[in-house]
Structures are given as C-alpha cells and as structure tokens.
Amino acid sequence: MNEVIQVIRQHRSIRKFKNIPLTGEQIEAIIDAAQMAPTSAHMQPFSIIGVTDQELLKKIAARSENPWIEECGYFFIFCADLHRMMLAAAPDQQEKMGANLNFSYFYQTAVLSSALALQNANLAAESMGLGAVIIGGITGALPELDQWLELPDFVIPLVGLAVGVPDEFPEQKPRLPRSAVFFENQYNHDLKAQVQRYDREIEEYYGARTNNKQKASWSGKFIAMLDKDLPLGGYTEYVRSKGFDLK
Amino acid sequence: MNEVIQVIRQHRSIRKFKNIPLTGEQIEAIIDAAQMAPTSAHMQPFSIIGVTDQELLKKIAARSENPWIEECGYFFIFCADLHRMMLAAAPDQQEKMGANLNFSYFYQTAVLSSALALQNANLAAESMGLGAVIIGGITGALPELDQWLELPDFVIPLVGLAVGVPDEFPEQKPRLPRSAVFFENQYNHDLKAQVQRYDREIEEYYGARTNNKQKASWSGKFIAMLDKDLPLGGYTEYVRSKGFDLK
Numbered sequence: 001m002n003e004v005i006q007v008i009r010q011h012r013s014i015r016k017f018k019n020i021p022l023t024g025e026q027i028e029a030i031i032d033a034a035q036m037a038p039t040s041a042h043m044q045p046f047s048i049i050g051v052t053d054q055e056l057l058k059k060i061a062a063r064s065e066n067p068w069i070e071e072c073g074y075f076f077i078f079c080a081d082l083h084r085m086m087l088a089a090a091p092d093q094q095e096k097m098g099a100n101l102n103f104s105y106f107y108q109t110a111v112l113s114s115a116l117a118l119q120n121a122n123l124a125a126e127s128m129g130l131g132a133v134i135i136g137g138i139t140g141a142l143p144e145l146d147q148w149l150e151l152p153d154f155v156i157p158l159v160g161l162a163v164g165v166p167d168e169f170p171e172q173k174p175r176l177p178r179s180a181v182f183f184e185n186q187y188n189h190d191l192k193a194q195v196q197r198y199d200r201e202i203e204e205y206y207g208a209r210t211n212n213k214q215k216a217s218w219s220g221k222f223i224a225m226l227d228k229d230l231p232l233g234g235y236t237e238y239v240r241s242k243g244f245d246l247k
Numbered sequence: 248m249n250e251v252i253q254v255i256r257q258h259r260s261i262r263k264f265k266n267i268p269l270t271g272e273q274i275e276a277i278i279d280a281a282q283m284a285p286t287s288a289h290m291q292p293f294s295i296i297g298v299t300d301q302e303l304l305k306k307i308a309a310r311s312e313n314p315w316i317e318e319c320g321y322f323f324i325f326c327a328d329l330h331r332m333m334l335a336a337a338p339d340q341q342e343k344m345g346a347n348l349n350f351s352y353f354y355q356t357a358v359l360s361s362a363l364a365l366q367n368a369n370l371a372a373e374s375m376g377l378g379a380v381i382i383g384g385i386t387g388a389l390p391e392l393d394q395w396l397e398l399p400d401f402v403i404p405l406v407g408l409a410v411g412v413p414d415e416f417p418e419q420k421p422r423l424p425r426s427a428v429f430f431e432n433q434y435n436h437d438l439k440a441q442v443q444r445y446d447r448e449i450e451e452y453y454g455a456r457t458n459n460k461q462k463a464s465w466s467g468k469f470i471a472m473l474d475k476d477l478p479l480g481g482y483t484e485y486v487r488s489k490g491f492d493l494k
Contacts (some may be wrong), residue, residue, distance in 0.1 A: 011284070028425070035424070035428060042470070047429070049433075087465065087466070088439065092468055101473070103479040110389060111355055111358045116366040120289070159359070175282045175291065181291065182278045182297065185396070186396055189397070219332060219335035222333070224289070226343065236351040242278060
C-alpha cells in the first residue's frame with residue numbers, strides 16, 4: 001500500500017490538540033496543496049481565510065458551539081468564491097455574469113470545487129503528522145461571520161478546518177459496507193437489510209468506544225436529527241443574500 | 248516533501264488513456280479511499296456508480312460530449328445520496344425527513360461531502376500511477392442518466408471520474424497566486440491588479456502549451472462563458488424533481 005493510500009486509510013478526525021501553533025511552512029504547505037486540486041474550468045472558486053485574531057476566534061467558536069476552533073494550532077475557513085473571477089469584467093458584464101451565477105448549477109460547482117481543495121488541505125495536514133477536523137458548525141456564526149471576515153457577494157463560508165498537533169488517537173468509525181455505496185450500472189434498490197446490519201455495527205461501535213459513548217444507530221441519528229421541525233430556512237436566505245438565488 | 252504532498256503537487260488532469268482496463272484491486276482501492284473521507288455527521292451521503300455497460304457508456308459519452316468517458320480504464324459516477332440514510336425509518340418519519348432535506352443546507356452538505364470522497368478517489372488513483380479527470384459534463388446527460396442508472400429520489404449524479412493508464416503528460420496550469428486566494432482575518436478587497444497579472448500569465452500559458460493552444464485569459468474565459476444567456480434553469484428543475492427543493 002503506498003503512502004498516499006495509507007494516509008487516506010488512517011484518517012480520523014482529531015478534536016484534541018496540543019497547544020502548539022502551526023509553523024508558517026506547515027500553513028503554506030496546506031494552502032498550496034489546496035490550490036493544486038482540480039476545479040471546474042480552472043475556476044478555482046474558493047478562498048481560504050486563516051483566523052489568527054484571538055477575539056475573532058473566540059466569537060466564531062462561541063457561535064459555532066465548537067471549542068476546537070480556539071484550541072487548534074491554526075484555524076482555516078474555506079469559502080466558495082465566485083467573486084474573484086468577475087473582478088476584471090466591465091460593470092455591465094459583471095451584472096450579466098452575476099445573473100447567471102444565480103443558477104444553482106454554479107453554486108453547486110463552487111461548493112464541489114471548494115471541497116476538493118479542502119480535502120487536499122486535510123490530507124496535506126495529515127501527511128505531515130498533524131490532525132484536523134472539518135467544522136460545519138461555523139454556519140452557526142452566520143450571517144455575522146460574513147461581516148467579521150468582510151466577505152463580498154458571491155463568497156460564502158462553507159466549513160472550517162481546525163488543524164493542530166494531535167493529542168488523541170481515536171478509534172476509526174466503521175464505514176458503510178462497500179456494497180451499499182458502490183454499484184455497477186444501476187443503483188441497488190434493495191439496501192434496507194444492509195443498512196440495518198450497519199446500524200447494529202455502529203450501535204456496537206458507539207457503545208464500546210473509549211470516548212463519547214452513546215446509544216445510537218446510524219439511521220437512528222438521522223431520524224433523530226430530521227424527524228422534527230428544523231429552522232434552516234435562514235441558511236437559504238443567507239445564501240440568496242450573497243447573490244446565489246438558486247434559480 | 249512527503250509522498251502525499253508530492254502526489255498532490257504533481258496533479259494534472261489526464262484526458263488521454265492507454266487502452267488498459269483497471270484491475271479489480273485498483274477499483275476497490277479507489278472506492279475504499281473514497282469511503283475513508285470525513286463526512287458531515289458521518290452521513291456518508293454519496294454513492295459511486297461504476298459504468299461498465301458499453302451501450303450505457305456510449306450514451307453517457309455522447310450526451311456529455313466527452314469522449315474520455317469511453318476511452319478510460321474505468322468510469323465512475325459520483326452521486327450525492329441522502330436516500331440511503333432514510334431507508335430504516337418508518338414511512339411517516341421518511342416523509343418528515345424528506346421535508347427537511349428540502350433545505351438547501353442539506354443539499355450543500357451532501358455535495359460537499361461527496362466531493363471530499365471524490366478527491367480521495369482521485370488521489371488514490373494518482374498515487375497508483377493512474378491518471379484521472381473529473382467530468383462535469385455528465386449533467387448534459389440529465390435527466391435521462393437518472394433513469395439509465397435507476398437513481399431514486401434524493402440521489403443526484405454530480406460528476407464523473409474517468410480513470411486510466413495515462414497516455415500523456417500535460418503541463419500544469421499555473422494557479423492563482425497564493426495571496427489572491429488566502430487571507431488572514433479579512434478578505435482582501437483589492438485583488439483586481441493581482442487577477443489582471445494572473446490573466447496575463449494564463450494567456451501566456453494557453454498560448455505556449457503543447458496541446459490545445461488558445462488565446463484566452465483566466466477572467467476572459469469566464470466573461471465569455473457568463474456574459475450571455477445561459478439555459479441552466481433546467482438543472483435546478485432537475486435537482487428539485489429529485490426531492491431537493493432548495494427551500
């Protein structure tokens with residue numbers, strides 16, 4: 001097994017870090033790795049904001065309900081960015097371009113390309129012996145985060161990446177069986193029994209693991225999450241307010 | 248520089264393949280790598296469809312206007328998948344869950360997590376000496392692709408990944424300068440001059456490269472792409488038809 005596949009297979013999200021800041025070289029290696037990801041039409045539709053201001057970190061951590069943001073060695077925010085590619089256009093061109101970016105297709109493309117860059121960053125960090133965790137909770141800091149980082153239209157913070165020297169070595173979560181995720185030529189419509197077996201496996205894993213034991217199955221977590229009224233309309237409103245109408 | 252960062256930095260999209268099919272071991276290593284990516288709440292919201300049926304490949308290639316689909320060693324389609332996690336729920340729970348998945352937040356989460364898996368797959372392929380190219384053009388085969396692959400609601404094909412033994416070694420496209428992509432604490436609102444310098448660099452690159460010479464700047468390509476009427480509303484209609492209302 002080559003070193004790349006080894007690093008990929010050893011992945012675990014790290015949520016406990018030693019109190020050691022990243023070096024400038026580590027930060028640059030992570031950003032350069034992100035920039036080497038392929039992107040649709042070479043659009044490079046992402047920006048990375050490093051948060052070093054302690055007051056700002058505290059505010060983001062509190063609103064995200066996420067202590068790792070303050071405790072890691074460096075905190076990156078990955079943003080979808082379709083602003084930069086319009087800068088050299090004339091004002092009337094920018095207007096027309098912005099109207100086209102209202103199509104959900106471009107929003108999807110920007111999110112997808114940003115995530116390719118993010119995973120390069122994540123693996124680059126892991127390959128240097130660092131640990132990392134992707135933090136979706138930063139959406140809890142919207143829309144203010146947007147003002148704090150002074151983000152223009154067509155730039156949306158997607159997730160954070162907290163990186164640092166690991167101070168834990170958690171178990172790996174079992175994945176869905178390959179046969180429930182990979183199909184040839186046609187989707188398999190007979191997956192329920194496989195999912196239920198996996199539910200039992202995850203239940204055992206959560207009940208037996210060292211940290212954060214809990215009684216939950218895989219499906220059970222999503223039923224608990226989604227079988228109730230969720231107040232998420234504000235997120236779409238926010239996305240629309242940044243110029244992405246999802247039309 | 249470690250092997251992971253080396254593979255990341257050597258990336259180029261490969262669009263010319265030797266006529267050699269992938270081995271079963273290679274295919275499994277690529278899928279297993281995809282499955283090891285982190286995903287929001289361990290949702291694993293993606294499915295991978297390998298297309299081996301020659302008739303199906305031909306149809307997808309034609310509709311995507313993409314010959315590499317037929318010429319590579321193996322063709323994967325990466326789908327966002329929020330269907331599987333509802334399978335163990337009772338019918339009334341499924342209904343409530345589906346209503347919540349209408350929020351654009353979940354659509355974004357599924358796209359982002361699918362792309363993390365995709366980049367793991369891409370790098371795993373590259374680490375084994377294979378080449379790959381991500382193919383956004385499969386959206387040209389929608390909505391029929393959906394029927395051909397028998398995809399249920401809440402499953403959307405995002406992009407293809409054509410993998411094979413490389414039969415070319417193209418130049419690397421220059422990236423945006425790091426200072427135009429990475430900022431500390433605040434977005435830089437004074438990027439226009441940097442973008443214009445980069446436009447000249449890309450113009451030189453396109454004019455000098457061995458294959459597919461063209462006269463275009465970076466910004467110029469997006470102005471040409473977006474400063475006209477685009478018929479992309481159908482894509483959003485398709486997304487909505489699969490259960491993602493983007494509300």
